[in-house]
Amino acid sequence: MSAEPQKAELLIRHGYVITMDDAATIHEHGAVAIGAKGRILAVGDDADISARYSAARTIDAKGAPVHPGFVECHLHASFHLYRGALPDHLVESDAFDTFEGHFYNNVTDEDEYLSVLLACMEMVRNGTTCFMEAGTVLTPEMAARAAKEVGVRAVVGDAFIWDQPQGFAQGKTDDHQEGCATCAAQARLHTELVRAPKTHAEALASMGTQLTRNADPDALVTGHVAVLGLGTASEELMMEAKACADAANVTLNIHQSYSPADTAADRQRFGKDPLVHLFETGFLDRNVTFGHANHLTDAECDVLLDRGTSIAWAPAASMMWGHGSSLHGRHAELWRRGASIALGSDSPNWSNDFDLWRQANLAVMAARDVHMDRTYLIAEDGIYMATRGGARAVGLEDRVGSLEPGKRADIVIHTLDRPEMVPTTNMIRNLFYASRAKSVHTVIIDGRVILEEGRFTALDERAIYAEVCKASAALLARMGHRLEANAVPRIARTR
Structure with missing residues (x-):
């Protein structure tokens, strides 16, 4: 029977x-x-x-x-209200200028909620079921609210954890000397954000507040420790963030070695390769996930492999801004050597869409092209990065992936x-x-x-899209339409 x-x-x-x-x-x-x-x-x-x-x-x-479901590991979710507003020929220093005193000093909590809501809807439509936000939503509760409304799994952090906001302007390289437009724009960006921490004490007061979400083992929205990085955090703050993440058994998420300029600035700051220094201080560890890590030396690759640190590879963001990670990045090589590599979409104005299928495909195709080897990465590698790799990088490998x-x-x-x-x-x-x-x-x-069957079961999509468009127009108006100053297109080439 x-x-x-x-x-x-x-x-x-x-x-x-x-x-x-x-x-x-x-x-x-x-x-x-x-x-x-x-x-x-x-x-x-x-x-x-x-x-x-x-x-x-x-x-x-x-x-x-x-x-x-795919796991998104490097995401700035609050910029959707002005996606597409950056002209295609805009240089990066001018792009940073649009944040300074414009976006972040004009965006409201409701704007952030609508932006993250739209981001979550986009991710779900593209097969992403979990994301880790990079610590740039000014009011993290808005990200949590939006994620819960859509029903997507989210790992959120506190906003702008830094204690030296001028950090981007430090460590001038040969290409970034006194008066450099990029450094000046980035310095203004970080010192003029009204709602962001300015001091070590303010950063410590904010750090770890999202970890209370982890008390519920069944919570859809959980917390991690996010530090912005890229020269904006002192070593003392970085080590305090590491201790906080260790105590809570969560991921520490930080931008690292994004562009040649910030990588060189870190090398000057530490007096050696940045990841080698972080290895020596004990910061480099299995529960650390670096966003980008586009520019690494042989020695840095070795210590990263030794400690099991994860990288959230965002190929489209590098390609969009011409940072050269496809040519100079070590992600594919590290993957073949056993490193923990995940994927990220960055922001809706840096790679312009939240689609990990696109990121995975770009990663595999670029690696094959650069190494001139069809077998260097294969489809299964890209899918693994988007699932198991992503789950590992956000600290949820026991739950998803x-x-x-x-x-x-x-x-x-x-x-x-x-x-x-x-x-x-x-x-x-x-x-x-x-x-x-x-x-x-x-x-x-x-x-x-x-x-x-391609439709959200509990959301009125048309109503949300209409509300987003209305809020976007209002935000751009409050910003004084400063973005339009750079909107003159290049003259089309004629035959």
């Missing part, structure tokens, strides 16, 4: 289930059973799972790919009803090189169906 089926809340059946477990298991005719508390009960062959479990609801994947019993049910279901997905000669190749986010169909986060 057969055993009575166990109860589940949701069954996903008839899927091409990409588990991302340690064995890289794929169930070509697979199923996933999800329990009452948003945890995965079982993953396996469809015939086996459907015989073992009965559920109140079943979703038929119809043969399409099913995989863990793979489809395994006991983990949270953060799951993306694609559709085969896309020209890019047929014929199904190789599902991974079709996903990674052809459809990417275009075939995202249904998204489940913590066991809840957030996006179903």
